[in-house]
Amino acid sequence: MAISVSDYVFQRVAEAGVKDVFMVSGGGIMYLTDALNRSKDLRYWCNYHEQACAIAAEGYARTTENLGVCLVTTGPGSTNALSGVAGAFVDSIPVLVISGQVRTGIMADYSYQRQVGPQEINITPMAEPVTKHCVTVTKPEDLRYELEKCLYLTRAGRPGPVWLNLPLDIQSAMIEPDQQRSFVPEGKATPELDPAALGQIAELLLASKRPVIIGGNGIVLGHARKAFRELVAKLQIPALSTISGMDILAEDNPLFQGRIGPGGQRRANFALQNSDLVLALGTSLSISAIGFSDKFAPKAKKVLVNIDAGDLKKKNITIEYPVLADVKEFIEGLLKRVEAHTYQPTQRWLDACAMWKREYPPMPAPEHLQKSHVDIYAAYDELSRQLDNTDVVVSGNSLDGCIIAYQNHRVKDGQVAFTSACMGAMGWDLPALVGACIADDQKRRGVLVTGDGSVLFNIQELMFLAQNRLNAKLFISNNDGYQSMRNTQRRFFDGREIGTDKLSGVGNPDFRKLAEAFGLKYMLIETNDQLPDAIKTVFADKDPWIVEMLVSQEQQRFRANSYRKPDGTIASRPMEDMDPLLPREELERNMTMFDNDD
Known part of the structure; x- marks a missing residue:
């Protein structure tokens, strides 16, 4: 039966389990928008900028753990979406971007022409570096193959965004999909698991005295949460997480030791830096996780399991046991290997980890909290108490949104919590909240904590919240500008500030009036006692x-900071040496208690 290309595209999108599509209308996608409007299986949601479309699709994908879809027009509509797509690419989030293009008969020959049609741009080579696959379909008979390839690749292996560019005459063309060639993947999407590697890692675990397990983004992307928790429970090993895996274990899990990194938790970093074996699952062990210091888990043998061979090749640390594998398949295989064994780390190790959790909680001591203003640690402490198990918690790209959330958000079982870990673009947060609120049939409450600087980058999406009356709570940390850059300039440039606040070029609106203008409810919190x-x-x-x-x-904001040496060079502290700095004797005691065990 004949069907238009546009109708067929959205039929297949719905069959992929997607219920919602984010879009900005445009003449270059008029047939696609009409088909979406007529679809009985999809809902459309109108953003106010194409960058927000792409990011909302990312937030939707993160919350549903399925595919996110956005629809943008040709030219500036497509280029606007690129930054959002780049963020999804580096964080490995499955997003399908569908864009319009001028009709094939007037498309430029890009080998010597810049543009022929109105608002025409050659988007494909721009999008290729930040997508797993990007294609412009110029023949209707290729549509089924290219669409199926996009839908497959976005979730196969290491996930990521794909881009389908459809000229106007292709959008309106009639096709008979059953008569077209289909896409057939070549081989297995995931690498073959080496049984010998499984056996070797099992032996390392059984021989270790002070092991830790690190779970990262791959646990989420690989749908391996259940398997990861089973492995932790079976082996009774202290478990750590990265910023991309902050919701894989609940705070009340007795084996959850905390979150690693220079901006992580001291309790977690002490365990990591004293361990004799690191089993890192579904993480790239990026700079944000291990810091700039070369002293990452210096006493440990390191096992890294990742689906991407490129992430096993580290420049700054040595991985003795790199394993190329799908993380879920690896964990399930390892569980089978160790099921006949009774294993537990030494009691001394478990006691030490328990002591670090008890003595070094993420919440700073009262003497370190602000009294005259809202202390952002206190805010996250109270939010953690009142958040529900079904909430989606989005951490914005600001010091107060991202870093302190990573340190002080106590995740509950069932919550979804995420941030833009790799790109960290200002302005990402509000559209991500939009996508999270739309996901799962709008059954979840969305909560965003971000800074006054970041939220302004996509402030127009407040209209999305107002238009659709979403159950969205936007907490803005107002410190009058860009605190991260302010800190950097004060620390390294003798306090000379540029582009950080209203005195150096960057002002804030009146957020109360802004809320009124958009038709949103508003609350001002000035001190900690007002928080509950x-x-x-x-x-x-x-x-x-x-x-x-x-x-x-x-x-x-307490982290392992860099510092200026007497010779003027900048150095990074090892991740266990976090602010507020411990007395040197106390730090040394924590870092040498197992020296005689090796």
């Missing part, structure tokens, strides 16, 4: 809210 009642009031209501929190420019 304010959050309770906001959470009790299903309307979208802007909650402005006044945060001091002197707010401390």
Whole structure:
């Protein structure tokens, strides 16, 4: 039976389990938008910028753990989407971008022409570096093959975005899909698991005294949460997470030791840096996880399991046992290998990990908290108490949104929590909240904590919240500008500031008036003692809210910071040496207690 290309595209999108598509209307996609409008299986949602479309699709994909889809027009609509797509690419999020193009009869010959049709741009070579596959379909008979290839590749192996560019005459063409060639994948999408590697890793585990397991983004992307938790429970090994895997274990799991990295938790870093075996699953062990110091787990043998061969080749650390494998397949295989064994780390190791959890909680001591303003650690502490198991918690790309969430958000079982770990683009957060709220038939409450600087980059998406009356709560940490750059300039450039606040070129709006202009409810929180009642009031209501929190420019953020040496060069502290700095004797005691065991 004949069907238009546009109708067929969205028929297949719905068959892939997608229920919602994010879009901005445009003449270059007029047949696609009409087909989407007529679809009985899909809902369309209108963003106010194409970058927001791509990011909303990412937030949707992260929340549903399925595919996210966005529809953008030709020319500027397509180029606007690129930054959002790049973020999905480096974080390995499955997103299908469908874009329009001028009709094939007037497309430029890009070997010598820049443009022929109105708003025409050669988007394919721009998108190729940040997609797994990008194609412009110029023949209707190729549509089924290219669409199936896109739908397959976005989730096969290491996930990531794909891009399908459809000229106007292709969109309107009639095809008979059953008569067209289909896409047949060549070989297995995931690498073959080496049984010998499984046996070797099992032996390492059984021989270790002080092991830790690190779970990363691959646990989420590989649908391996259940298997990961079973492995941790079976082996009774302290478990750590990276920033991309912050919701793989709940805070109340007795084996959850914390989150690693220079911006992570001291309790986790002490365990990592004292371990004798690191089993890193589904993580790339990026700079954000291990820091710039070369002293990453210096006493440990390191096993890294990753589906991408490129991520097994590390420049800054030595991985003694790299394993190329699908993480879920690896964990399930390892469980079978160790099921006949009774294994537990030494009691001394478990006691030490318990001591670090008890003595070094993520919540700073009262003397380190701000009293005159809202302390962002106190805000996350109260949010963690009141958040529900079904909430989606989005951490914005600001110091207060991302770093302190990573340190002080106590995840509950069932929550979804994520941030833009690799790209970290300012302006990512509000569209990501939009996608998270739309996901799962809008059954989840979306909560975003971000900074006053980042939220302004895509502030137009407040209209999305208002238009659709989403159950979205936007907490804005207002410290009058870009705190990260302010800190950097104060630390390394004798306090000479540029482009950080209203005195150096960057001002803020009145957020109360902004909320009123968009038709959103508003709350101001000025001190810590206002937090419990304010959050309770906001959470009790299903309307979208802007909650402005006044945060001091002197707010401390405790991490393993870089420092300037006497010769003027900059060095990084090892990740266990976090602010507020411990007395040197205390730090040494924690880092040498197992020296005689090796």
